[in-house]
Amino acid sequence: MALGAGLGLKPQHYEDAYAVVGDGTWFEVHPENYLVDGGPRLTWLEAIRARHPLSLHGVSLSLAADRDPDVVHLQRLKALIERVEPALVSEHLAWSAWGDHYHPDLLPFPRTQDALVRVAANISRSQDTLGRRIAIENPTHYLTIEGHDWSEGDFLREIVRRTGCGLLVDVNNVFVSAHNLSIDPVAYLNAIPSDAVMEIHLAGHSVDTNGALLIDSHDAAIADGVWRLYQCLIDRIGPCPTLIERDGKVPAFDVLLHERQRAQSLLDHGVSMEAMA
Numbered sequence: 205m206a207l208g209a210g211l212g213l214k215p216q217h218y219e220d221a222y223a224v225v226g227d228g229t230w231f232e233v234h235p236e237n238y239l240v241d242g243g244p245r246l247t248w249l250e251a252i253r254a255r256h257p258l259s260l261h262g263v264s265l266s267l268a269a270d271r272d273p274d275v276v277h278l279q280r281l282k283a284l285i286e287r288v289e290p291a292l293v294s295e296h297l298a299w300s301a302w303g304d305h306y307h308p309d310l311l312p313f314p315r316t317q318d319a320l321v322r323v324a325a326n327i328s329r330s331q332d333t334l335g336r337r338i339a340i341e342n343p344t345h346y347l348t349i350e351g352h353d354w355s356e357g358d359f360l361r362e363i364v365r366r367t368g369c370g371l372l373v374d375v376n377n378v379f380v381s382a383h384n385l386s387i388d389p390v391a392y393l394n395a396i397p398s399d400a401v402m403e404i405h406l407a408g409h410s411v412d413t414n415g416a417l418l419i420d421s422h423d424a425a426i427a428d429g430v431w432r433l434y435q436c437l438i439d440r441i442g443p444c445p446t447l448i449e450r451d452g453k454v455p456a457f458d459v460l461l462h463e464r465q466r467a468q469s470l471l472d473h474g475v476s477m478e479a480m481a
Contacts, residue, residue, distance in 0.1 A: 207257060207291055207445035209467040211460050214450075218248045220457035222255065229464065230291065232259040232447050239280040249288060259292040259403070259447070260285065261372075267326045267340070268299035268313045278333045285334060292403055292445065294339040294372045295330070297323070297360070312343050314351035315359045324366040331369065339370040339402040344420040345381040357395025370402035375437060376449075379430045380409050380418040389433055398441035406434055406467060407449040423452030426463055435470060443471040 210230035213221055221231055231252060238246055252258070262281065265273045285293060298310035313319055331338055340363065342356065354362070360371060373396060382389035408424030411417070426448070438444065446467045448460055 207259075208443070208471050209446045209448065209464045210257075210259065211464050212261075212447060212449045212451070213249075213252065214454055215245065215248075216454065217457045217460075218252065221252050222248075224256065228468070229461075230257040230259065230445075232261050232292075232449075235260040235262055235281055235284050236264055238284055239277075253288045257291040258288050259294070259445075260288075260290045261341075261447075262293070262295040263310065264300060265295045265326070265330055266299045266301040267295060267297065267330070268311075268319060268323050269301050269326070270303065270322070271301075273326055273330050273333075275333075278330060282334050285336070292339060293334065293336060294341060294403060296341045297343050297363075310343065312345060312349060314349050315354040315356065316351060317353050320354065320359065320362060320366075324363055327363065327367045327369050331367065337368060337370055337402075339372040341372040341374050341405070342377055342396075343381075344374075344377040346384050346417060346419075348385055355395065357392065361395075361397050361400075364397060364400045369400075371396065371400045372403045372405060373401055373437065374405040374407070375434045376405065376407040376409055376422075376426070376430050377420060379427070379433055380420050383418045390436055393433065393437050394440065401441055401444055404434070404437065404444050404446040405449055406430060406446060406463075407451075421452060422449050431466070434467070438470060438474050443474045446471060 207230050208228050210232055213231040213233050238249055240246055296310045299313060300307050300310060327340065363369060364371065378389050378392050382392060406426050407422045408426050410419045410421040410424055412419055448463045448467060450460060
C-alpha cells in the first residue's frame with residue numbers, strides 16, 4: 205500500500221491512534237522507546253501495527269561518529285524491525301557519540317572527504333545488519349561550520365550513490381537552516397536527488413529569545429513558510445510519504461489529524477495533477 209500522510213505516535217494518543225479507521229493514516233515512532241522484549245508500550249505498538257503501517261525513525265545510530273554503529277543496538281533494532289515490519293526505517297545525518305563520550309543531541313560536522321567515507325561506511329554497516337535500505341535525514345543548522353569539502357546537496361547525493369540508501373527530507377530543517385545560515389531554501393531542495401527521497405517530515409519551530417535564531421523545536425504548528433516549501437518539493441518530486449512531527453507541547457489528537465489532512469490534501473492534489481499530465 206502506498207503511504208500518504210502520517211503522524212508521529214505519542215503514548216498519550218495510543219487509544220486515539222488505535223481507533224482511527226480507514227483513512228490511510230500511518231504512524232512513526234522512535235524505535236529507541238521500544239527496544240524491549242515486552243511491556244505495555246510494545247503491546248500498544250503491536251496493536252496499532254495490526255491496523256496501520258508503521259515507520260521507525262531512529263535518533264541514536266550516530267552515523268557520523270568516529271566508530272562503527274553499536275552492534276548491540278543494531279541487533280535490537282533489527283529484532284524490532286522483524287517484529288513490527290515497518291514500511292520505512294530512517295536515521296539522522298549527525299553524530300551523538302564520539303570516543304567514550306555520549307551527547308544527547310544530534311550534532312553536525314564538517315562535510316569533509318574523511319567524513320564522507322566514515323558516514324558511508326556506517327550507513328552500509330547499518331543496512332547490512334538490518335537487511336534493508338534506510339533513509340537518511342538532512343540536519344538542522346544553527347551556525348556556519350568551517351572546513352566543508354562538499355555542499356550538503358552533493359554530500360547527500362554521494363552518500364546515496366555509495367550506499368544505496370534513501371533520503372528523508374525534513375522540510376522544517378531546511379526552512380530553519382536557510383533562515384539561520386541565510387541560504388536559499390528552494391535552491392537547497394532543488395539540489396536533492398528526487399529519486400532518492402523516501403520520506404518527508406513536516407514540523408513546527410520556535411524563535412530564540414533575541415528573535416534572531418530559529419530553533420527546530422517540534423513544539424508548534426507547522427509554519428506557513430514550511431507549507432510553501434513542502435508544496436515546492438512535492439511539485440518537483442511528486443507525492444511522497446509525509447509525516448507530521450510534534451514532540452513538545454503536544455496538542456489533542458484531532459489537532460494533529462487536521463495538519464495530517466492538510467498534507468494529505470496536497471499529496472492528493474499532486475496525484476491528480478500527475479494523472480492529468
